[in-house]
Amino acid sequence: AQKVTQAQTEISVVEKEDVTLDCVYETRDTTYYLFWYKQPPSGELVFLIRRNSFDEQNEISGRYSWNFQKSTSSFNFTITASQVVDSAVYFCALTRTSGTYKYIFGTGTRLKVLA
Amino acid sequence: DTAVSQTPKYLVTQMGNDKSIKCEQNLGHDTMYWYKQDSKKFLKIMFSYNNKELIINETVPNRFSPKSPDKAHLNLHINSLELGDSAVYFCASSQEWTSGASYNEQFFGPGTRLTVL
Numbered sequence: 001a002q003k004v005t006q007a008q009t010e011i012s013v014v015e016k017e018d019v020t021l022d023c024v025y026e027t028r029d030t031t032y033y034l035f036w037y038k039q040p041p042s043g044e045l046v047f048l049i050r051r052n053s054f055d056e057q058n059e060i061s062g063r064y065s066w067n068f069q070k071s072t073s074s075f076n077f078t079i080t081a082s083q084v085v086d087s088a089v090y091f092c093a094l095t096r097t098s099g100t101y102k103y104i105f106g107t108g109t110r111l112k113v114l115a
Numbered sequence: 116d117t118a119v120s121q122t123p124k125y126l127v128t129q130m131g132n133d134k135s136i137k138c139e140q141n142l143g144h145d146t147m148y149w150y151k152q153d154s155k156k157f158l159k160i161m162f163s164y165n166n167k168e169l170i171i172n173e174t175v176p177n178r179f180s181p182k183s184p185d186k187a188h189l190n191l192h193i194n195s196l197e198l199g200d201s202a203v204y205f206c207a208s209s210q211e212w213t214s215g216a217s218y219n220e221q222f223f224g225p226g227t228r229l230t231v232l
Contacts, residue, residue: 035220039156045205045223089156103148103221105158 002027004094006106013082014114021077021109023092029053034068034075035093039108045091051075082113118142119224121206127230128196136191136227138206146170147189148221149181150205158205164189196231203228 003026013019025034036048049059051068059066063080079086092106119140128134140147148171149161162181163171169181178194189206206224 037223043203043226045158045207045221047220047222050220091158103160108156108158110156 002029002094002096002104004092004104004106006090006092006109008109009107010110010112012112012114015084016081018078018080019082019111019113021079021090021092021111023075023077023106025073025075025092025094027073027094027096029096031097033095033097035095036066036075036077037091037093037105038088039091040085040088048077048090079111082111084113084115087111087113119206119208119222121204121224121227123227124225125228125230127232129232130196130198132196133192133194134196134229135193136204136206136229138189138191138224140187140206140208140222140224142208142210142222144208144210144222145186146209147183147186148207148209149189149191150207150223152203152205152226154202162189162191193229196229198231201229201231 005024008022011019032053034051038046038048049066056068056070065078067076075092089108089110091108093103095103122137126134146165148163150158151161152158161173161175164183166186167183180192181189183189203226205226207221209219209221
C-alpha cells in the first residue's frame with residue numbers, strides 16, 4: 001500500500017527563519033513520482049515541484065529547496081528566509097507510474113510565518 | 116485567463132436536496148479529477164476522467180455522480196445531500212494519461228465550499 005506521512009501538523013516560525021517541512025512516503029514501487037503543493041489561505045492548490053524516483057538530485061528554486069532521499073523514503077521541503085506570504089498548508093503527494101493510478105496526498109502541514 | 120474554473124464557489128443547501136458543481140478547464144488537458152477536502156484539510160480523490168471516460172472511481176457513495184460532456188468539462192452531481200457531504204470540493208486537470216497512470220502535475224480549481232444544513 002502507498003502512504004504519505006506529514007508528521008508536522010502545524011509549524012510556526014518568525015519571518016526570516018528557515019523552516020523544513022517533512023514528508024515520508026511508503027511504496028513498494030521502484031518507479032514513482034513525488035510532488036509538493038501549496039494551499040494558501042485563498043484555498044487554491046498550487047503545484048510546486050515534481051520529482052521522479054530516479055532523480056535524487058536536490059533542487060533549489062529561489063528560497064525553496066527540496067531534499068529527496070530514497071534511503072530514508074523522504075522528500076523534505078525547506079523554505080529559506082521565510083516570509084509571511086509563505087503561510088499556507090503544504091501537501092506532499094505520491095503517485096505510481098503503473099498499475100492502478102492513485103494520487104496519494106499527505107495530511108498537510110500548516111505553516112504560519114509571523115511578522 | 117482562469118485555467119480551471121468551478122461554479123459555484125459557495126453552495127449552502129438543506130439536507131436531502133440535489134445539487135451540482137460544474138468544472139471547466141481551458142488547458143487542453145485530457146484528464147480531470149474531483150477531490151474532496153474535509154474540515155481537517157485531508158484531500159482525497161473521488162473520481163477521475165480521461166477523455167470523457169471514467170478511470171478512477173474511489174469508494175464514493177453512489178449519490179455522487181460525475182458527468183463529463185467533453186474533455187474540457189467534468190461536473191459533479193450530488194443527490195440526497197447529507198450533513199457529512201459538507202466539505203470543499205476541488206476539480207483538477209492534468210495532461211496525458213499514460214499507461215494507466217498520471218504523474219504530471221495537476222492544476223486545481225479554486226474549490227467549491229459545500230455546506231449542508
